[in-house]
Amino acid sequence: MDQSMLTAIIGLVALLAGIVAGKFIFAKNTKQKIEEAEAQARKLVADAQTNAETIKQQKQLEAKEKFLALRAEHDKEVLERNRKLSETENRARQKEQSINAKADQLDKQIKENEAIKDNLNRQIEVVNLKRTELEKHQEEHIRRLEKIAGLTADEAKKQLVESLKQEAHTQALALQQEIVDDARQKANKEARKIIIQTIQRTAAEQAIENSITVFNLESDEIKGQIIGREGRNIRAIEAATGVDLIVDDTPEAIILSSFDPLRREIARLSLQRLVADGRIHPARIEEVVEKTRRQIEEQVIEIGERTVIELGIHGLHKELVRIVGKMRFRSSYGQNLLMHSREVANLCGIMAAELGLNPKLAKRAGLLHDIGKVPDEESELSHALLGAKLAEKYGENPAVVNAIGAHHDEMEMQYVISPIVQACDAISGARPGARREIMQQYLQRIKELENLAMSYQGVEKAYAIQAGRELRVIVEAEKVTDNDSDKLSFDIAQKIQTEMTYPGQIKVTVIRERRAVNVAK
Structure with missing residues (x-):
């Protein structure tokens, strides 16, 4: 083999050795992880068992507490039921005792009634015996009287009845006279009582006005402004208002003189506005007086409406409402006309109610009885006849018209409320402090x-x-x-x-x- 092949074989062997070593190390690591996983699983199982035991004990405790609470509530209900049963038994026992006592008392009364009944029966028997004896004695007495008087019982009875008739007739005449006198006295007394109660139940207001009004100033320097150059301002005020202005040595005051309270009120308010404004000259005076006159007319209507509302009078014509408002600025014998008319209206309402009549109609007639004293135009008629004419013109009830015209006997009284209005007018005028004396x-x-x-x-x-x-x-x-x-x-x-x-x-x-x-x- 050459060197290169040997190197390749050695390399291959080294590679196989590395693979085998790697598998061995992987197997070792895998086994270790498996063991760790098994240990962790055992630990989780143990923890789960421990938690399960804890939850089991908690549920058992909760169940035990709930059981104890239900048992306590049940015991409480049982005690309450027993208490109610005990109270019911006590009441039943008391009722039974009361019934027994009443039964005993009833038995006792029955026995007493039976004894009384027996006693009454015995007394009735005695009375019957005495009645029989009395009848015998009476018959014997009648026979003796007939023998002595020479008259039979029927003849004597007729004479007795005749004498009794005459005596009864005489007594009846005397009694009739006494009844008539007593009725007259009671009627007078009842009439006085109604009048006195009517007066006492009415709160009388005393309102007296004079023919002058004092206008107070902050200083005397304003007097010169009101007079104006050569008196032109004061002449303009007098011409616009119809009121005389008296400027004298009275400190910080000007006197407004006029027989008409409405004019004096317009002049007073106009002066008040002019002084507050500071611009006092003829053109401004005429403007302020005219404006004040319009406001006073509105105030008159407002006073009339407020008066009829306070008195509970409905359906009054607007012109009559205005006339009622004008009465606030009129006086008669020093007595304010509106206050007098309101007082008469209240008196009429109370007196009519006492007599069983219509109090609203009487109150209406009482309020309007003096409207003839505040005409828009002068008339030769008396105020009573003029007032009746105005009331008829504006569609008032005939009874109201007659009461207005007849309250001074200038018309014949045709309705029951007419004398009531006349009497209440006299009461209002005659009460203490109503009218001035010299x-x-x-x-x-x-x-x-x-x-x-x-x-x-x-x-x-x-x-x-x-x-x-x-x-x-x-x-x-x-x-x-x-x-x-x-x-x-x-x-x-x-x-x-x-x-x-x-x-x-x-x-x-x-x-x-x-x-x-x-x-x-």
């Missing part, structure tokens, strides 16, 4: 009231208080007794009622006081 007349009435009380024997002092609504009379304890005090109070009240004219009522209080004074030295 100061001299007021002082004269107060003085006459005190002098009337002082004219009685034993009166020491007399004071008219609460604007003449109460008279307090202080008497001398040595001359007037307690009984005399009662009589004196009654006599003074009667004398005031017969001799004096006054609105409302006057309370007379007689005070008798005795003092014993000693001095310790």
Whole structure:
């Protein structure tokens, strides 16, 4: 063999040896990995068994706890059921005891009733025996009377009936007169009661307005601006508003004079806006007065709508609503016309309800009864007839029209609510504080009231208080007794009622006081 072949054989042998060595090493590594995999598998099996045991124990514990909870809940339900059963048994036992007690009581009452019945039967037998004896005695007595009087029982009975008839007729006439007098007295009393309740249930507002309005200023410097150069501004205000402006030495004030409260209100608001604006000249004055007049007209409608809504009056014509609003700026005898009409409306509603009439219709007539006092145009008719004419013109109910026209007896009263409106108008006008009096007349009435009380024997002092609504009379304890005090109070009240004219009522209080004074030295 040559050298190259030998080298090739050696190389081949080395290659085969390397392959054999590689297979041996691979087999060794594979066996080692298999052993490691088996060890890891055994470890996983052991861990799985351990986890399974742990989960098994946990489930057993959970099952045991759930069992204990269910058992506790069951025991609780059993206890609650037993408690309810026990309560039911107790109630049943108590009812049974109560029924037994009532049964015993009923038996006792039955026995008592039987004893009473036996006693009554015995008494009835005794009464029947006595009645038989009485009838015998009565027959014997009648025979004796017939023998003595010479009359039979029928004849005596006829005479007796005739005499009883005459006596009964006389008594019936007297009783009839008593009933009539009592009915008249009760009717008067009931009428007073209705009127008094009506007055007491109505809250009267006192609103008195004068013929002047005082406009207050921040300083007297503004007076010059209002007067203007050569008085042109004040002449423009008077011409635009129809109100006289009196600017005198009164500090920080201007007097607005007019018989018409609506004009005074327009002038007051216009002045207020002019002063606040600072621009006071004839053109601006006319613009502001016109704007204020339009706003006042809107305010009049708003006042009328608010009034009818507050009184619960529906379906009133818009023109009548405007007239109602205008009454806010009118007064009669110093009494604000709207406040007076609202008061009359409430009084009419209450009184009509007391008498079983329609209160809404009566309230409507009461509110509108003086609309003739605020006409848009002057008329020769009286305010009652003019108001009735306006109400008829705007489609009011005939009963309302008649009540308006008849509340001063200028029309014949044809409906029941007419006298109600008349009475409520008088009540509103006559209540204390409603209408003003001249100061001299007021002082004269107060003085006459005190002098009337002082004219009685034993009166020491007399004071008219609460604007003449109460008279307090202080008497001398040595001359007037307690009984005399009662009589004196009654006599003074009667004398005031017969001799004096006054609105409302006057309370007379007689005070008798005795003092014993000693001095310790």
